[in-house]
Amino acid sequence: MIVRVLGSAAGGGFPQLNCACAMCRLARSGAPGVVPRTQTSLAVSADGVRWAILNASPDLRQQVTQTPALHPVPSASVRNSPIGAVVLTNGDVDAIAGLLSLREGFVFDLYAAEPVLEALAENSIFKVLNPDVVTRRALVPGRPIRVLDDLIIEAFVVPGKTALYKETSAPDFGTRPGDTIGLEITQPTKGRRVFFIPSCARVDDALRTRLEGADVLLFDGTLYRDDEMIAQGLSQKTGARMGHIAMSGESGAIAALASTRVARRVFIHINNSNPVLDPASPERRAVEAAGWAIATDGMELRL
């Protein structure tokens, strides 16, 4: 299995187009190791020929352009794509807007949990995905699907919240089960298990149990501290309010997963406010000392 990180930043990307925070300024100045990142999306393949896209980031066209393995094959029909499936973990703009860059009439299956399919159906702009070629399929948590013949993907509900544009005035913002899911990707005959969980509000026992023994975990690394966006004057929202667990702290991801056996743990969906984006920061050193890597665009994992 090949897992390629097409994008590794949280919503807005890095640097973010209206942000002059410390990290965004470092990125624009070309500081060593502070590399720009597009918004989070993965490409996964069993054979290196046909690919599934996990989350369609707004930067998808740019990401595909930069990834020769995802280009059309010159010898096939004049319009073709190695992309045969797209799987969504939530309905936020940074996970679905890239669908609008897949409107060019090639055949693929689109998988999402019921609340996300509903959001797509409610927004007529997604009708540019011609139903004659793009088949929308319900991704039911706990019911694995076979994608492109040789990948098995199982969705599971994780703590989270509904998409920003679907929020209601209810205390939980109208969140429903399936608004945020994680994905477990395996191959039929191999034992390797990869997890992609770009949004997760907290780590509970169910999640720890599920992750036990995983080969690769790509996990929500939006913020280092729960209140960092407030502290930096970027927003009035905590990570908890946005549905994202912090890396650090007593109930942060590093602590919560410290005793869970995972061979390779990688933070992805990194927000531009997160100091780990600077390799020279103490926060980056702390994260790496705890056994975590920070995803970069173009990172490739082979299992």
Place this chain on the structure above:
Amino acid sequence: MIVRVLGSAAGGGFPQLNCACAMCRLARSGAPGVVPRTQTSLAVSADGVRWAILNASPDLRQQVTQTPALHPVPSASVRNSPIGAVVLTNGDVDAIAGLLSLREGFVFDLYAAEPVLEALAENSIFKVLNPDVVTRRALVPGRPIRVLDDLIIEAFVVPGKTALYKETSAPDFGTRPGDTIGLEITQPTKGRRVFFIPSCARVDDALRTRLEGADVLLFDGTLYRDDEMIAQGLSQKTGARMGHIAMSGESGAIAALASTRVARRVFIHINNSNPVLDPASPERRAVEAAGWAIATDGMELRL
């Protein structure tokens, strides 16, 4: 006035992510002069400090990243943007999807004609543009607006069709006046007139009269021949069906505007099927011999 071409390709960009046509293959192979192009968007400014974006292409984040004049100012508040206005000419994905990349909470005015404002209102995903900071304003054809204090923009209806995702089974696909507009951009105290018309189904007398004496015309250059997408096996649609006049032919843009006095005429919104993308093509030579230039990303016009 500064007019900067952020993107110059039609919907899908160049190369298009699922296209292996002759031009897309040339672009991927790095053929001399066959330069990649992102989807059509302009940035316009009277002072080089505050900018209006004309059409928000799906590639807007990438386009802003590549344009230092559009970056936030380090000395101002931590989140800021020189982008103060966005003006839309139609509701197609390639003209509006970039709005989703402007969801980060900075203040700007969003101008569009009534049918496009309706399309935005019908799609809840655009609620990520917080109404406390993004003010939606009706652009009424024939009623000039003052944008960023020192730009005057007047919309006028041009022949066209409704957005793909709004098409009905009616013979005109449910098209209404205002579905496709052109923009005339001037400055209060100067006499220079710039036109941006990225979609136009045909040139009529009203349009010719309006364009007479223009300094710059950026005009719909989607196709060279009306049937070129069919001929290349890319689509079953003519230019006419898509709401785009061809460059060539008796009723094409070159012939239709030949006797209209325009100082500088530039084709923009170039589809990946269009042979003018290759500077070595006879079609490119014919277009240039007729006095037209082909827009490229990053092209800057100063008036």
